[in-house]
């Protein structure tokens with residue numbers, strides 16, 4: 562993500578801050594400054610930075626447990642709505658997913674407990690007045706951590722509570738069915754939030770939309786992950802497709818491409834290695850503006866991302882499902898083009914997979 566600024570590294574994990582997060586800081590600082598001058602601005606910013614430090618610690622709760630299970634944790638990104646820890650893959654067993662999901666909120670429970678310990682006693686009404694500067698910073702921070710626990714334990718994706726629920730259900734029903742159940746419950750909850758939001762806090766409507774979309778996409782990603790588990794890229798890639806040589810002209814490309822339905826056409830060099838991708842829309846747009854004798858290299862998309870034919874299919878999912886991306890050229894050990902992986906290949910795999918005995922071993 563180019564919109565994120567790396568600000569630190571903890572072991573193998575890079576901590577990034579999304580640029581919109583700085584907008585949030587500026588907005589909070591400015592509005593506090595308008596209300597109460599410089600000291601109010603300083604107090605508000607300090608509070609937000611401390612809260613987001615707790616959010617980062619929460620994410621590292623997930624990360625440290627995930628690492629114990631051998632899951633790669635390349636980065637954490639801090640967004641205005643919270644933190645997102647990237648995971649290399651899903652946990653193998655429900656017990657592991659449960660441990661990873663619960664570790665984050667547990668960090669906030671510990672922080673809140675420590676703060677209560679430091680504060681001695683805390684008045685319950687202080688906890689409610691989270692945005693009142695008259696209440697001590699630590700008391701407000703303790704309250705924020707309690708809020709983080711409660712919010713994250715809402716049993717709906719993408720909150721940790723949704724993953725906890727899915728893990729618990731998966732112990733009984735298997736992951737695919739557990740995800741459907743958890744996503745369904747999440748969507749019902751989203752509708753309840755949305756309904757409450759209509760009569761109360763409009764923020765609930767925002768959360769409802771967020772949760773509804775996340776539940777649907779989690780269900781879809783899990784379905785893909787289930788269908789692709791244990792398969793290699795070569796099991797799903799298209800083997801019959803058109804490709805263009807490096808010296809092809811736009812005119813030649815038109816002739817070759819128009820009669821086929823192929824959307825993305827790899828361009829290969831003399832050794833058969835992919836050097837670019839010609840996208841159908843780009844070709845159509847170029848026809849009006851450019852001479853047919855121009856080379857396709859002038860309109861192909863570069864650089865081209867490739868994937869090895871023996872790589873696990875699960876690892877290529879993100880690239881293939883990226884709506885802004887193109888088909889993914891698949892290469893052999895020498896880097897030569899041997900296949901093409903598209904979204905349609907994956908959908909086909911999911912539909913036909915259950916009918917193919919050679920794939921059935923991997924499908925539940």
Ligand SMILES: [Zn+2]
Nearest residue numbers: 665666713721
């Ligand atoms: Zn979490």
